[in-house]
Amino acid sequence: MTLQFQTPRGTKDILPGEMPKWHYLEHVLRDIFTKYNFREIRTPVFEDTDLFARGIGGTTDIVQKEMYTFLDKGGKSYTLRPEMTAPVVRAYLQHHLGQTKALQKMYYIAPMFRQERPQAGRFRQFHQYGVEIMGTQAPLADVEIITVGVEFLRRLGLKDIHLKLNSVGCLVCRPVYKLELQNQLRPVLEQLCGDCRNRFHTNPLRILDCKKENCRALTEEVDPIDNYLCDECKSHFGEVKALLTEVKIPFEPDKRLVRGLDYYTKTAFEIITDQLGSQDAICGGGRYDMLAKEIGGDAVPGVGFAAGLERLITVMDKAGLFPETDPHLDLYLIGLGDAARSWVYRTAMQLRRNNLICEIDYQQRSLKAQMREANRLNAGFTAIVGENELKNGSIPLKKMETGEQSDIPIEVFAGEIIKSVGRS
């Protein structure tokens, strides 16, 4: 069958059958975020295009080629959000959240949009969860962010995850390092790949991140940024590492980790898994002390991460880490004949009001069909009601697992069921 309408390229329906996985992850996320005292924030799915252009940075791939941008009827340019940090900072500034509380700790679980070629672990609409702490430069805030991300993955039971850590400096020291990098690479500039030759001018730090064998070799001997960090960045980075060690969160310093968004300062980190192939980053984040100012507000420091739910689900599936979900019914009520169906319907309503999960047949199907349905729905019990039962005033209740059957007087049926099958 060829349907005229299908999900747009790179998008997916999340069908009822897979929803338990999403609910499970969302439940654990909210639970752990709440314990760390983060509160949820929701912002519009689209924003002023300039918010992203300026916030994320004009030279980034996200802005240059991945944004879903459209004009509204007034000719104004909007963009479906490709990430959530810029909108959160925008909301923080717009609502003067810094005035009401010194520190804002926020989390989100929300869809994002990027117009890229779909691939394993990459979609055009995907979901991210993330946290942000705004209003402090304290290294402990960085560590809290990293901790909450790692703790979540640990609680899910994930093994084989690696935390990669670096500092990308600040406005004081990064320009110095950029120049130094250019000086050191200039002699080999012609040997770098085409992308890297461009990066040499636009964003030399990204050359370190190139995955090409040749480029990596050429940059192997380059001085790491550590040697050029200003005193403040150096001590900040040192403290982050010390605190992580203190709370026993293993990390791997990675001088090549620079991240693709321009707004990062100081701490940058990624959590990767070796189960995912080339899209191995499962969580990425860092500090962004210049972002608020960049989008036109006061300078407000912040730190946060974003992580992808679809990728996480892939990893969880591979590792078999989702708990067995056992969708079931407490009771399937079978009605045969008009009078019985009416009784069954009224009884089902009464039981549902008392917190039992009940189902009935809508289509006057045969007893066999209804039994089959009860079995398929994994019903704990089935009650079979026809003319005889109404006449005799006695309802047979069948325990599906064992097949044993007992009769319950019709006038006390609901009460007995609520008592014996129901939960408090």
Add this chain to the structure above:
RNA sequence: GUGGGAGUAGCUCAACUGGCAGAGCACCAGGUUGUGGCCCUGGCGGUCGCGGGUUCAAGUCCCGUCUCUCACCCCA
């Protein structure tokens, strides 16, 4: 945006060098006129992704296109 692989029933897949489009599972019904799962029997279900071309004849060959998939770029 660039390159490789793939699209046949709801799902997983067959169909030789072009010659009537199939199986398993699932679904529905019957065997059992009021008792699920197991078993048996039958049934429903396809514009072979879409469009064009070659041919007496195309699921099969050619071109285009869409989608999926993998990789590059980059990212969650």
